[in-house]
Structures are given as structure tokens and as C-alpha cells.
Amino acid sequence: MTDERIDPLEGRDPMMIAERSFSSRLIVGTGKYRSHEETVEAIRASGAEMVTVAVRRVDLDASKQESLLHHLRPEEFFLLPNTAGCFTADDAIRYARLGREAGLSSWVKLEVIGDQETLLPDTEALLEATRVLTAEGFTVLPYTNDDLITALRLEEAGAAAVMPLASPIGSGLGLLNPLNIRLLKSRLSVPVIVDAGVGTASDACLTMEQGVDGILMNTALAAAERPELMASAMRLAVRAGRAAYLAGRMPTREWAVPSSPSTGMLD
């Protein structure tokens, strides 16, 4: 049975970011897996086309150990460098430039963290870095909180998409404030990608049902008991949520309505 048969949207509903078309609305990270092999198995199962990577120092004492890059072939995956771990606009800009040089594109998942404990974004510094990098020709995808005003400013600053969190990075608490996400989506012209906090398939499905363009996740896969199987679950859940959003759900009622005819009963 063909893929299309299962998902009528297959190939007909790409995710568009900065005029580039992506076959999957699911973007996955590559951190925290037990091995490179497990990483690649999970990514493949997720069906993701875009995957994020971090920029870090080469370990000089272990430089011979095989790099993740050997497993992520550019023709198979679109690599999106992030600026994770940066606490100032300057640091984030520095990492973004290194990432561009290391990679094949000028796309960056921009993170400027404001607090070590919660990893919540510093929106002021995020705006500043977005302006600088956009001016340098970067395609900037900023990780932000779920505040509409900040999102609108990021759009003005040239962000190619806005990536609000569902809940704190690595928390797995799911979509804590669906209203804010719907507000963002209803007011922004650029794509909205929910980034961080999704913990299981129903979280992903519910998030897509808000009408957003895509979801970025990492821990939900890497920290599952069976990462590859959870990756398949997420792949299906993102498509399910997207299809349900487009299909237009039934209205809810607080009373019952029979599914079978009330006429034609026997005497």
C-alpha cells in the first residue's frame, strides 16, 4: 500500500520556509541519543528532512573518533545549525557564523538563552541577533517564548519563521498554552514552528491541530524507551494533526446525538 494511500496529503502539503519546500512538517534534533546509529535510525523513522545540529569544539584528544557528520549525508538531510548554549547576542552571532561556514547553507536555528535553569529565551537579545544575522543574509529561525508581541517583532526583524515553545526544553510537558500558539499563528505571516516541550504523540497531534506549520523536537525521541518507534509515532502524529486541522473537526456539544437513525424502529 503506498504512502499516499495512507495520507492523502502526502506530497501535496509541503512545509514552506523562506521559499524552500520541505517534505515533512517534523524537524528533529540530533542530541542525547545513545549512539550515532540510534540517532540516524530515529531520524530516518521520523521522516524529517530538516535536522538540527550544534557547533562545538573538536575534542583534540579524540579527534579520530568518527563525527556525526559521517552519518548525516547532506543529500539525505538538510542540516540546521543551532546556537544552543549561547547567553548573549554576540555569542549567538559568532556560533551562527561558524555554523554557516561548517555547513552548506546560511540557515540558523537561533537560540539566545536568558536563564540556565529554564533555558527560556532572552527575547531582547534574540531580537538584536535576528536583526544582525538577517542583515548578513542568514535565514533566521529564532527559538522564542509564546508571546505574540515578541513574535511580531521577530517577524519585523526579518525572521524566516518564528519558533515558540510548547513548554520548557526537555520538559516533555506538552502544549501548555494552546491559545497563545493560536494567537501567534493567526497574526503572523511567516511560518510558526512549535519548538521544545512536546513529549508524546498526542502532544504533537494537538499542536498541529492549532494550525501551526510544523514542530521541532529532540528529547521526546531521544529519551523515549524505544526512540525509533517513538520517531515513527511522531511522524504519524504530525500528519494526523495536520490532516485533522485541514479536515475541519466536528463541533462539540454537551449532550448526546445518536449515530444511528431514530426512525424505523420495530413495534
Added chain:
Amino acid sequence: MTDERIDPLEGRDPMMIAERSFSSRLIVGTGKYRSHEETVEAIRASGAEMVTVAVRRVDLDASKQESLLHHLRPEEFFLLPNTAGCFTADDAIRYARLGREAGLSSWVKLEVIGDQETLLPDTEALLEATRVLTAEGFTVLPYTNDDLITALRLEEAGAAAVMPLASPIGSGLGLLNPLNIRLLKSRLSVPVIVDAGVGTASDACLTMEQGVDGILMNTALAAAERPELMASAMRLAVRAGRAAYLAGRMPTREWAVPSSPSTGMLD
């Protein structure tokens, strides 16, 4: 790309009821569609193998109008007659017998309604009808509420599966009490199929994540703006929820945990 490639469980995780194996964990009703054509399109898109039908009088003035049966070929679908609209054990038993005669099996979705407004089950009458029909050799799938004690009695009475509601029939309110559903699943030996109340894909996904064996729905598809597309969404959502349940979700935390390494940062 093959179906199996998308869903590693494909063909490896059948739903077993009364020793019979079903390829899909999604069971769908056939009521409330705009046309027979729409009904069949939606059922096909849902991937369901088992579909429910009601037993009603032939309309003598319109006996020539083509019957739904012409569209549901027995080799394609397993027809499950219901006793919808019955308010006493006797009525339900009578409809069950007629359904068996009309169909090709002795399976019945047993409904004994206790209240017109809410369509909630009359559990006492339901138990009685279950005992009688089981003794007559029926494979009984009773629609019940989410009360554990009643479910245990239905199992004792010989029910082949227990079908608790998520919320009232046709309400689309989703899974109102996940705890009760988990309790049922943890205590019963027969399969648990959640029947009624699921409104959109995330409801189906969340319901499957409770560990239940399957879901039965009708209005969520028939009353969607685009029934066929919603049927695909539900098909994907049920698989997503099942896979996530088996994959073992990540633990939740109220604080953040980075996805990228905290070591190897630049000076």
C-alpha cells in the same frame, strides 16, 4: 514508500478480539453521512476493517432505493450490527438476533440505552442482555460507561471486549476521564475498545496512549467538514497513539534539560 516503512507496527500489531485478528485498531460507524458514496470513501480512508451498522425497518415506499449493503462488500469489511436505539434488554436481544440473521456473523455491538438525552447505557440491563446473548453463542461487544466495576461484571458475563465511552455519543468532547480508562485496561483481561466521544485526531491519539486496544467512532468522521480527510487523520492518529504507547514516552519534568551538549563551548 511502503506502508510498513511509515509504520513499523504495520501488520505486526493486530487487534485481537475473540481470537479474531483485525488489521486496524480503528472501528468506524456508518451513520450520518451525506451519501452512501461519502460513507464508503470515509470508511476506506479510515483503514477500518470492522464497521458498524444498525438494523431498521425497510421503507416499503422506497424499497427500491439502493441499500447501504450494496456498498459494503463482506469481503472488504467485517460488518458489526449494533442494537442502537434499544432501551430494554429484551429489545436489544431482539435486534441482536435480527442482526445475526441479516449478517454473516454472530457478533453484536450491544447497546442498551438508559436515557434519551444523554444516550448513557443502562448497565443493569446491559449485563442481563450480555448474559443472554453470550449463552446464545453471540460474540458480545457491549457499549458501557467508564465504571470499572461494571466492566468487570461484563467480562464475567462473557463479553468478548468491553467498550467504555470517552464522552457522550456524538458530543466530540474527547476523553474526559483518562484515569478511568487506564483503570479498566489495567484490570480487564478482555480487550478494551473506547467507543463514543472522540472528536478529533488528538483525542484518538491520547486515547490510544492510555494503552487501550482500539477505538470506535462515527460522528467525528461523518460530521467533519471533510469526512474522508478526517478519516485519514484518525487512521494516522490511532497508529501514532498506539506506537507512542509501545515506544514508552519520555518522563516529564518541571524544569528544562538542554538538547545540545553543555561542554565544548568556545572561550
Added chain:
Amino acid sequence: MTDERIDPLEGRDPMMIAERSFSSRLIVGTGKYRSHEETVEAIRASGAEMVTVAVRRVDLDASKQESLLHHLRPEEFFLLPNTAGCFTADDAIRYARLGREAGLSSWVKLEVIGDQETLLPDTEALLEATRVLTAEGFTVLPYTNDDLITALRLEEAGAAAVMPLASPIGSGLGLLNPLNIRLLKSRLSVPVIVDAGVGTASDACLTMEQGVDGILMNTALAAAERPELMASAMRLAVRAGRAAYLAGRMPTREWAVPSSPSTGMLD
């Protein structure tokens, strides 16, 4: 400042059960406290007029130890014997009769448990015991689940009030299914008292906002770090929820509406 000043309903909104008027809508249990003193302090702080007690064997080796009854003076509290721990109608009836003999009234909080692990009611046996005890002149307050049909049957059987659970006894999970509770209240003529599951003040407040007549709780007080203070919290919460229900809450909107005038701004 007088009580009435704080709560305009004070003395004007009694809870009526079987023609008897109770000053407080909060009913509390007396189990699981660290001492008789703590029990009485908490009960007094709760403002409850009706308090439940269990019927148990006298410990012959410790018969001199002071009984709880010494602390619960009948002129201060209305004692409601329960049939906790009974798993059959016969047992429950036996305990009810003993309770009537020990106490000063023929009221009974009727429990017939169907499962040791969840302490959920056996509704069939509960109905039977309700019929028998009503015929014997008891004022029967049955502890039941949140199923509307069972509640309607209990009313038919002569129950003076119906006491559905919010969540399992001692779980503290709060009101899991507000819809079912609203359904019960909208369809029953006798009072609806939510019994079991309330864990903290907001649970009590939310429960009263559903329009129910009262709440019965025990563990939420006895298992709090400071039972007496939690009892005061519950007293206030029950009044708050009742007043809010009667006051008619504002409608909700998904957009904002200013609280200050939009006219008269400066140039």
C-alpha cells in the same frame, strides 16, 4: 467584622436534605487524623455541621481508651454513620442498623464497595441496599460513581440525596469529570453531594461552581500538612464556589476586552 459581612449568603442559603436544613454545605469525615484533638480542631475550623463516623468493633483490650464520641457532642455536630468497608448489600444493611442504634438518627451514608483497590461502588448492590433501608425508614445518602443512570435509579429507590465521587476515595485528584456532575445535578430532584476525591481548595471551589448542593471530604483535611488550616481553606472555598455559582460568572472570550475606557485619551 461579622461573618455575614464576608459572606452575604451566610444563613440565607442552607443545604436542605430530607427537609432538614444544614448551615454548612461542607460535610467532613473523621478518619485518619493523628489524634482526637486534631480531628475536632479540624472539624470545628471546617464549619461543618454534619460529620461522618464509621462503625467498628470495640477493642476489648483497650476499652478504657477514650472514644471519639466524647469529643463530638451531638448538640454541636450531626453524626452521619457510614457503612465503609462493606462489600455486599447485606453487610451494608447490617452496619446501617447498628449505626442507627448507636446514633441519634436514622440517617446513613451508604457505601457498598465493589473493588478493594479502587473502592469504587457496586451500584447494583447499592441500589438494592438503598431500597431495603429506605423501606425501613432510613434517610439514605448513597456514595456512588458519576453515572447519571445509576443516580436516577437511586433517586427512584428513595435516596434522600445522591453522592457521586469527584475521583477515587483518598486520591485527591479533584473533579475529573465536571460534565457528568453537571448532568447529574441538572436531572435529579434530590440534592447532589460530591463525595470523595477533592484534594485542595480549588477542587472544592470548582466542584461547587458546577451547581451541586454540597461536598463531603475527609482525606483532604486529615492528610494536609496543617489540617486545621486546610479545613478553614475548604470552608471558605465551598462558600466561594457556591457564591460564584449563584452570582453568574462572566462569559469567556478568546480575545481581550479593556477594563479602562478607550475614550478620553490625551493627544
Added chain:
Amino acid sequence: MTDERIDPLEGRDPMMIAERSFSSRLIVGTGKYRSHEETVEAIRASGAEMVTVAVRRVDLDASKQESLLHHLRPEEFFLLPNTAGCFTADDAIRYARLGREAGLSSWVKLEVIGDQETLLPDTEALLEATRVLTAEGFTVLPYTNDDLITALRLEEAGAAAVMPLASPIGSGLGLLNPLNIRLLKSRLSVPVIVDAGVGTASDACLTMEQGVDGILMNTALAAAERPELMASAMRLAVRAGRAAYLAGRMPTREWAVPSSPSTGMLD
């Protein structure tokens, strides 16, 4: 019965802001009531000591019509001018200065709105205005979103308290993200007052149970069917939630625990 008897915290648990002690943790607005009389009745019933007012042009054609100020005697209420309706730091600063001149204090509820439709705060402008006004000796209480980083910056900027929203102004949607509010409270030294979004008593109770110092509301009272009664409900709910927070709620469990002894049953 005395007030203290009902609420053991009465007089023992004041809300402290900028070294000033307030008898009530509930702060109420004065907008959107049907009349000055209704306003004052509701405020009195709420028990609030601090009430907010807006600064607007005198209507020269109706200058003789009696002002709200005639009804809010300074010895009875502490008036807190707001800067509602301001969309820039400069405007907010201008209104704050006018408010100080009109009132008797240098306290201000600082609002800088970033979007007309949602009335969400412009956090960058809010920070700027907070710095300027603090430097001018104002006691600044900024209305902000539920972002921790912004809250920490406001504290650094000299805010006397931080006032995050529960949900959009006038929406009545209640506390959408309890986690964020708990995060703020756990990390800030200045008081946290939840401002906007509370719709009914259980919302207020639940909000106080997060450990915050107080709540500010307006529409929940003014738009209730019976404002004065809802004001009493809120007064009770805020105390109930505070007491429950201090009392330490019971732990939750997914199984049941009996409230009556399991020993001493009859044969």
C-alpha cells in the same frame, strides 16, 4: 461569629508591597460597572484595600456629573492609578505622572500595551518605562506577560512587584499556564500579583494555590450577573487559595485509600 474565626489568617497574613502592608490580597479595578453605586458595592464586598483607577480627560460638556472619586474615599481605599491605553513608554510615563499628581501616592500600575487586539504588554517598552519611573521615585507595579526572563528584568529595573497575566485582559479564561506562574514566584524576590484573566472563584483559588502574593481583577466582578455577590465569592476564594497553599495540600495518588479503618470489621 468573627471574621478571624472563619479565616485564621485574618490579620496575620498581610500582603506586603514596597514595605506597605495591605489587609487583602485581592486588588480590584473600577471599570465597566453599570453605575458608581454598583462599583462601590462590589469593591466593598470584595474586601479589597487597593483599587485601580484610570486617568482620562474631563468631559467638559458633562463636567458637573459626579466623579467616581466622590465614592472612593482615600481613607477607605488605596487608589492605584494605571496607564491603561498607553502604547509607548513615553505615553505611559506621562499618564503615570498625571496619576501621581491626581492621587495621593506615587504608586502606579504600569501598562504599556503592544497590541490592540490582545492587549498584551510590550515588554521592551515596559522595561524602559519601569526604569524611568523608578528613577523618578515611583513605586512601579508593571503588568506583564508570564515570561520569567522579562519578570527578572523588571525586578532588576526596580519594579516593586511583578504582575503577570493569567490570560488576556477581559477574557475570563483563568490561569492558562500555572507552571510559568510558579516559575516566576520561585525566582523573584519581589511580590508576584497575577493580573488579568481570572474569570470565576475557582480561577482565583487555583491561582493563589500557586503561591503568588495576590490577584488583581476587574471584569470578573463587573461582568458577572451579580457583581456584588461575585465580589464576595472572590474575596472568599482568594483567602481559601492562600490558606490551602499555606496548609500544604495532600499528595495525589492514582489509587484509592480508605478514610475509615480497615480493621475492626464484624464477622
Added chain:
Amino acid sequence: MKVEVNGTSREFVAGGSVLALLVELEIDPRMVVVERNRGIVRRDDLDRVQVEDGDRFEIVQFVGGG
């Protein structure tokens, strides 16, 4: 003779078997189940069982339902 079918009484002029009745009613026997005086008439017996005056029939089929 007079029979009642699905709640309405009607003349069954020709008379004969239940199958004959279905034919007169233009109902495809393979699509329905017939209940005669509260007892089900097995499909194979439709032509053997004779309709009698005053018989009460319920003729049912599967319709869409949930």
C-alpha cells in the same frame, strides 16, 4: 387476506408464502430479514412458510449506524 407489515396493515391479495409477500412488496429477499409474529423466518424458509390472515411482519435491513 389482511396482514400487518412494518406497522401498517395491508391486503395480501395473492396470498402464499412469505417470499411471495416480499415479491409483491418488491423487496429483494437477500437484503432483508423477516420477523413473523415475533419469530424470525430463516432465509431458506421464506418460500416454505405460508402467510396467514392477521400475520404481523417486521421486515428489516442494515442501515448506516454507529
Added chain:
Amino acid sequence: MKVEVNGTSREFVAGGSVLALLVELEIDPRMVVVERNRGIVRRDDLDRVQVEDGDRFEIVQFVGGG
């Protein structure tokens, strides 16, 4: 004589009324209810009802419960 009280059998040497039994057990009659061979003994009858050999008693009271 031998009686069973609350599940344990014991000697009731003195013999006599149920009240006498309570006194021997040092139980305040106003605080308890007595069931004798499955039948409740009303409080007023405690001194009238005589204990017989082999009687089975349940003596209960109110305890804290929810």
C-alpha cells in the same frame, strides 16, 4: 459459660444479663451497640436480656471514618 465476643471466645463466669457482660468487660453501655447472635439488643433491654452459653456478641462503637 462460654461466649464469643468480637470474634474471640471467652468465659463469662458471673453470667447474667448482657449489661452484666458489658460491666465485666468494663465497657460503658452508653457508648456501644450490642449485637447478640446477629440481632441488635436495644439499649433499654441490655439488663433484661440474659446471656446464654454459646452466645455470639458483636460490640461496636463509632470510630473516626469518612
Added chain:
Amino acid sequence: MKVEVNGTSREFVAGGSVLALLVELEIDPRMVVVERNRGIVRRDDLDRVQVEDGDRFEIVQFVGGG
């Protein structure tokens, strides 16, 4: 002379202090705050500050707000 008050320009025939202006407008000075050409006029100065031709005034008060 011509002044602007709360966005509308009007004649201030009598002329004189800001207080005089308030009196002409029948506004109770204790209930309002006056801003003259973007600067606040302290209440004590109302009778000292003279209104000049072309002055722009904002006269505000507290109203109900949240």
C-alpha cells in the same frame, strides 16, 4: 484669547490664571490635574500660572479603570 482644552480650541474671554480657566469651565480644581503645554501645573500653582494665548491644556481626572 484662544486656548485648546482637551483637544478642542475655545475662547478664554476673561483671561487670567489657570484656576480662572477651571472656574469658567465649572471644573472643581480638587478633582482634576491640569497639564499646560505638556507640563503639569501643580495644584498650588493653579492661581499663579497665567494662561497665555495659544496654550494647550489637558484637564484629566480619575475614572473607573482596571
Added chain:
Amino acid sequence: MKVEVNGTSREFVAGGSVLALLVELEIDPRMVVVERNRGIVRRDDLDRVQVEDGDRFEIVQFVGGG
């Protein structure tokens, strides 16, 4: 000469280009990006840019991250 690489100072005996440094460190140039004294050295320039005494290098690569 003395250089600092990724935070630790080391001897670069041979001397020469940045590429030569990578070779000595046994690092595959195609897998990394080199920052010299805070400025990125384009991959094509690795063999042209000469290492000087006291140079500070950051040599980075892609690793797993979210």
C-alpha cells in the same frame, strides 16, 4: 612556536599554515571550521594562512544537538 588551540596552549614545532596545524593535530579539514584570533579562516585559505606565534585557534565541528 606557541599557539592556543581550543583553550589549551601547545607547541607547534613544525610551524607553517593552518592546514599544517590541522595535519599535525590529525584533524580532517573537511570536517571542521577554524577560527583564528576570533576571525573565521575560510576552508580554501587554510593552506595560505600562516600560523604565527601566540595565535589563538578555535576548531569546531557539528555535534548532535536539538
